Amino acid sequence: MAKVIVVTSGKGGVGKTTSAASIATGLAMRGQKTVVIDFDVGLRNLDLIMGCERRVVYDLVNVIQGEAGLNQAMIRDKRVENLFILPASQTRDKDALTQEGVKDVLGKLRQEFDFIICDSPAGIERGAQLAMHFADEAVVVTNPEVSSVRDSDRILGLLASKTQRAEEGSEPVREHLLITRYNPDRVTSGDMLTLDDIREILAIELLGLIPESEAVLSASNQGVPVIHESASDAGLAYLDTVSRLLGEEVPLRFHQTSKKGFLTRMFGGGGRR
Amino acid sequence: MSLKADTADVAFTFKGGMLPMTIMELSSADPEQIRQQLQGKLVQSPAFFQHTPVVLGVEKLDAPNLALERICAVCREHKLLPVAVRGGTDPVRQSAWALGLGWFAPVESDRARRLASVAVDTKEASTPADGPGGESQAADQQQHSTPAPDDQQSASTRLYRGTVRSGQQVSAAEGDLIVIGAVNAGAEVLAGGSIHIYGPLRGRALAGIHGNLSAGIYCRELKAELLSVAGNYKRLEDVDLRLLGEPAQVHYSSEQLEIKPLA
Numbered sequence: 406m407a408k409v410i411v412v413t414s415g416k417g418g419v420g421k422t423t424s425a426a427s428i429a430t431g432l433a434m435r436g437q438k439t440v441v442i443d444f445d446v447g448l449r450n451l452d453l454i455m456g457c458e459r460r461v462v463y464d465l466v467n468v469i470q471g472e473a474g475l476n477q478a479m480i481r482d483k484r485v486e487n488l489f490i491l492p493a494s495q496t497r498d499k500d501a502l503t504q505e506g507v508k509d510v511l512g513k514l515r516q517e518f519d520f521i522i523c524d525s526p527a528g529i530e531r532g533a534q535l536a537m538h539f540a541d542e543a544v545v546v547t548n549p550e551v552s553s554v555r556d557s558d559r560i561l562g563l564l565a566s567k568t569q570r571a572e573e574g575s576e577p578v579r580e581h582l583l584i585t586r587y588n589p590d591r592v593t594s595g596d597m598l599t600l601d602d603i604r605e606i607l608a609i610e611l612l613g614l615i616p617e618s619e620a621v622l623s624a625s626n627q628g629v630p631v632i633h634e635s636a637s638d639a640g641l642a643y644l645d646t647v648s649r650l651l652g653e654e655v656p657l658r659f660h661q662t663s664k665k666g667f668l669t670r671m672f673g674g675g676g677r678r
Numbered sequence: 679m680s681l682k683a684d685t686a687d688v689a690f691t692f693k694g695g696m697l698p699m700t701i702m703e704l705s706s707a708d709p710e711q712i713r714q715q716l717q718g719k720l721v722q723s724p725a726f727f728q729h730t731p732v733v734l735g736v737e738k739l740d741a742p743n744l745a746l747e748r749i750c751a752v753c754r755e756h757k758l759l760p761v762a763v764r765g766g767t768d769p770v771r772q773s774a775w776a777l778g779l780g781w782f783a784p785v786e787s788d789r790a791r792r793l794a795s796v797a798v799d800t801k802e803a804s805t806p807a808d809g810p811g812g813e814s815q816a817a818d819q820q821q822h823s824t825p826a827p828d829d830q831q832s833a834s835t836r837l838y839r840g841t842v843r844s845g846q847q848v849s850a851a852e853g854d855l856i857v858i859g860a861v862n863a864g865a866e867v868l869a870g871g872s873i874h875i876y877g878p879l880r881g882r883a884l885a886g887i888h889g890n891l892s893a894g895i896y897c898r899e900l901k902a903e904l905l906s907v908a909g910n911y912k913r914l915e916d917v918d919l920r921l922l923g924e925p926a927q928v929h930y931s932s933e934q935l936e937i938k939p940l941a
Contacts, residue, residue: 555844558862562843608841
C-alpha cells in the first residue's frame with residue numbers, strides 16, 4: 406500500500422524541504438520506490454536541494470492542467486535508484502493547484518510508488534492545506550523555538566480537521582514529530598527549548614531529532630540531500646529517522662551535550678561534522 | 679427506473695427537522711437597553727456572535743406593540759440573525775411577518791407556568807382560607823422543577839479528550855466543559871458553565887460566557903493566556919507568579935477574579 410506523507414510545519418525556514426529531500430532519499434536508499442513532490446508553487450526549492458534544477462522541463466502545475474504527463478514531469482534522481490522528483494512551478498502561483506487535480510495526481514502515483522512525500526509550503530493557506538489534504542501520515546518539522554512550536558501546534562490542529570481523513574471520519578492522519586536544528590549546548594544554556602518541552606506541548610510521537618549542523622547548509626548549497634553525508638551527524642540522524650519511519654526501533658542520539666576535550670573547547674574545534 | 683426519473687425531476691423535498699435554536703428571551707422592549715447588553719456579551723464571547731440565528735421570545739413583554747424592526751436591526755449589528763418571533767400580540771405577529779420573520783405561538787413552558795403559579799400562591803397566601811392548599815401546590819411545583827435544570831446541565835456538559843491546539847476553539851455553549859488533555863497556547867476554550875482541564879492550561883479559558891458568575895475554571899497546570907469568568911478577566915501578566923505552573927482554581931469573588939491553588 407502506497408503511503409502519502411506530508412512534510413509540513415506552518416513556520417517557514419525550519420527545514421521542511423531539507424527534511425523532505427533527505428527522507429525521500431533515505432526511503433529510496435532502503436529500496437522503497439519513492440517520489441517527492443514540491444507543493445511550494447511559485448517558490449520552488451526542492452529541485453535545488455535535490456540537485457536537479459537543470460533537468461526541470463515540466464512541473465506539477467503542468468501535470469494538473471493536463472499540459473504534460475506524469476512521466477514527462479517526473480525527474481529520475483541520479484544518485485539513488487527508485488527516487489523521483491516532481492518539481493513545482495516557478496512561474497505560477499498556488500491558485501494553479503486544484504484539489505481535484507492533486508487528488509488525481511496522487512491517485513496515479515499511489516499505483517506506482519511505495520512512498521509519496523509531499524513537501525508542503527510554509528503557512529496554513531491553500532498550498533499547505535492541499536499538500537496535507539490527502540496525506541496518510543504527516544511529519545511535522547519543528548525547531549526548538551517557541552514560535553515554531555506554536556505554528557506546529559496549529560498545523561496539528563489542521564491535520565486533525567482539514568484533511569480528507571478528518572472529513573471522512575476515517576482513521577486520523579498519523580502524526581510524527583521531527584525536531585530540526587537542535588543544538589544541545591544552546592538547550593543547556595537555556596537559549597533553546599528542550600526536547601521534553603517540545604514533546605510535552607505537541608504531545609505526538611517523536612520520529613527524529615536532527616542536530617544543528619554545518620553539513621546541512623553546505624549539502625543544500627551543493628544540491629546533495631544531507632542524508633548522503635553519512636559522516637555528518639545530521640546525515641546519520643536522518644538515516645535514523647528513515648529507519649523509524651519504516652517501523653524500526655532506533656535509539657535517539659545527538660540530543661545530549663557532547664563532552665568536549667580541553668583543546669576542542671580552547672580552539673573551537675571547527676564545525677559539528 | 680421510474681424512481682430515478684422521479685428523483686431527477688424533483689427540485690426539493692420537504693423534511694421535518696429538529697435544529698438547536700437559540701431563543702433570545704426579551705425582558706425589555708427597549709432597543710437601546712438590548713444594544714448595551716449585547717455589546718457586553720459580544721466582548722465576552724465573540725465566538726457566539728457569528729450570524730447565529732435566534733428566535734426572539736417576547737412572551738414576557740406586556741407591550742402590545744413592539745419596535746420589532748429596531749430590535750432586529752440591533753441584533754443584526756451584533757451578528758445575530760433573528761429568524762422568527764415567538765409569542766406576542768396580533769400586531770406583533772403581523773409586524774414579524776411584514777419583516778419577513780416567522781412567528782411561533784407562545785410556548786407555555788413549565789417554567790412560565792411555575793412562576794405564574796408561585797406568584798398566585800404568594801398573593802393567595804395572604805388570604806388564610808386558601809393558605810395550606812396553595813403552599814402544598816407551590817412545593818409540588820418546585821420539586822417538579824428542580825430535577826429539570828440538572829438534567830439539562832448534564833446533557834449539555836461537553837467532554838473533550840485530547841490536546842486543544844493553537845487556533846482551535848472548543849466550547850460548551852450551555853453547560854460545563856471538561857478537557858482531558860492540554861489546552862495549548864493560542865487555543866480557546868469556552869463554556870456557559872465551568873471549565874475543567876485535566877492538563878496544562880496554556881491558552882485562553884472563558885467560563886460563564888452567558889454571565890454565570892458562579893462558574894469556575896479548574897486546571898492541573900496554570901499557564902493561561904487569559905482567564906475569564908462572566909466577562910471578568912485576567913491576563914497571564916496579572917497572575918501571581920507563584921501560581922504559575924501549579925494546579926489552580928479560578929472563581930469570581932468580591933467583584934474580581936480570584937485565583938487560588940487547587941488544594
